[in-house]
Amino acid sequence: MRHSFPLITPVLALILILPTARSLFIRPFDQRPYEQQHWFETRQDTLPDPDPSKSATSLIIDTFQNPLHNDLGFWHGTGENLTLHHEPGFMRLFPNDPDQNFHTQFNTHECFSLIPWEDQYLHVVFEGNEEFTVSLNEHNAECNPARSPFPGVPDSVQASRYIMRTRSGSLDNGDDDWDDSSKLGRPKMPVKDGFKNDTRDGGHQHPAWATRTELFIPLSHFRINKNRVVSVSFTGFYTDEPITLYRVEFVPHVPHPSASNNYFTIPEKLPTGKLILRCSRPNSFAFGIDDGQPQYAQQVMRILDEENVRVTFFAVATGLRDRSTNFTNFYREMMRKGHQVALHSNTHPKMESLPTLHEIDDEIVQSIRTLRDQLNIGCTFNPPITAWALTLTVSSTARYFRPPFGTVGVRLRQRLAQYIDDPYIVNWSVDVEDWLWENTTTPERQLGAFYRDVARGGNLAVMHYLNPITAGYLRHFIRHVKGLGLNVMRVDQCLEDPNSPAL
Structure with a gap:
């Protein structure tokens, strides 16, 4: 799960002291004070947003001269306990989890337009780890960091596909x-x-360097609204090799293919699944309920019946195949009542952490097969079926996938798009934080987390039914949303899927 941090006042002493440091090594436990406020920090010496009607030659985003701010004057730093080491001119990251990330921002309180650079290339000079995701992150519709989701939806590419190496000597x-x-x-x-x-x-x-390692990624390969961009980020690390960042910028040209750069050319943009964080239908709200404990399933069913609402369940395939759980009968009954059941992997690993595409594919294929075999959720395998040369035609009911732990990287997005036509990868903008509070002495903090995220504008929730208290809170969640005048519905309905049932 991703952690949600409260909006707090910037720590002035930290801002004044750290930029003067010659070298900065931030371990996870050192990182928390300014990690909590980083998105909300503002600077008076920032550059104004460009005139979108005018073209631009280039834009230097980050040369890592300052531990807290990039060349645009806005925050850069890490999330999810990523350790970093900074010295003037570079930032070294020590990842050990694909959820960890490094962002360098364009703006904080306003949307930044990349229209003047939309025909250019994101250029990154780095060293070390090449197995990661590069994302361009869209701001939310209100361009307001206090609204949810923030940051908004990213589009992503696989760094290793865009690497150009050229021989370069010492400085x-x-x-x-x-x-x-x-x-x-x-x-x-x-x-x-x-x-x-x-x-x-x-x-x-x-x-x-024996070779200079650079990325050249066309901005056209990032399919987001380029009128409202918030940051470039690096995430999805599935090896623990460090990475050192030296330069991030937009440039108008790519070097001509030659022997010195191994005849580098820009690869094609691969299809990727669409990441979803919120509902698009006006006045809608959707609960995405992940698997839970079988003994609480009937409690959940009773609450949904009594409140007369429909939700989406994301089912782990191994639970469906285990007859002792009775999940197959439970989900068949929920489907009969009008609820949606969708994909949630085969064994619930952090899929972006899996070392091979073979393992990611297995999680996807086994999940699709199980929902087909156990619940008759439609998909057809075009014969002949071989172990890793499958062609699937998946119906709209099986297009929805929730990644375990909410962990999303470009490999998962690309592999889903290989097996499912236009898949929806459904995360959330409301987290009840049952994973954090349900087995503590203050389980009621789940209510506070839910109310907080809804107040910030979130309308797509994640929760589980692993605990009887959390299952019981579902009624409170539903009534709170209804009291705000929102209509509770399935995820496919809240996304205005034309193939979803009528409301």
Whole structure:
């Protein structure tokens, strides 16, 4: 689950002290004070938003000179307990979870327009980990960080598909650091540890790459509203190799393919699933209820019957195949009553953390097969069926997928799009935080979390029925929403899916 942080006043002392530091190493437990307020910090020396009617040549976003702010004057930093190390000129990240992320912002309290650069390329110079997701994040419709969701929906690409490598020597252009490997037909490599002393910056060490690793990603590959953008982010790390970021910018051109850059060309944009955080239908509200404990299923059914509302259940396939849970009969009955049942993986792993596409595919395919076999939720396999060469035609009822733990990276989005036509990847803008509070001495804080996110504008919820107290709170959640004049419905209905049942 993703953590939600309250809106708090920026810590002035931290802002004044940290930017003067020569080097900054932030461990997860050190990170919390300014991580909680980072999105809401503002600066007086920021650049104004450009005139969207005018073209632009380039835009430098971040050269990592400051530990807290990028070159535009806005916050950059990490979330989900990602450890980082900063020195002037670079930011080194130490990921160990695909939920961890690093954002560099365009603006905080307003939407930023990328229209002047829409024909350009996102250029990133980095070193190390190449297995990650690059996202361009859309602001919410109100361009207001106090409204939910914030940040809004991203579109993402896989970094490793856009890498250009060019040979480059050390920063002083000397050749002493290069060995004679090329005489043996191998690429030249830097000796020692890849750094050499350079006194031009107070004795600071600078990298001397055997190859310069760069990304060139067309902004057209990010399918979001470019009139309201909030940040560039790096996330979806599924290995624990560190990554060092040196430069993030927009540039108008890509180097011409040549032997020196391995004849680099821009790859095609791969289809990806559509990430959903909120309902689109006016005055609607949807509950996405993930699997729970079988003994509380009848309690949930009774509340939904008595409140006369319909919801969407996201079912884990292993539970459906386990006859002892009786989940198959339960969900068949819920479908008969008009509720929606949708995909939630096969075994409930953090799918973006899985090391191979084979494992991600297995979670998707087994989930689709199980809903077809156990609940007759329609999909057809076009024969012949081989282990990893499947062609699926999936009906609209099986287009909806909730990723376990809400963890979403581009590999998951791409693989879902391979098996499902135009899949919806359904996360949320309202979190009841049952995963945090249900087994504590203050389970009522689930009510507070729900009321808070609804007040911020969220209208798509996540909850489970793993605990009798949480299951009982479902009635309170429903009545609170009804009291606000919102109509409770299934996820496909709240997204105005033309194939969903009439209201």
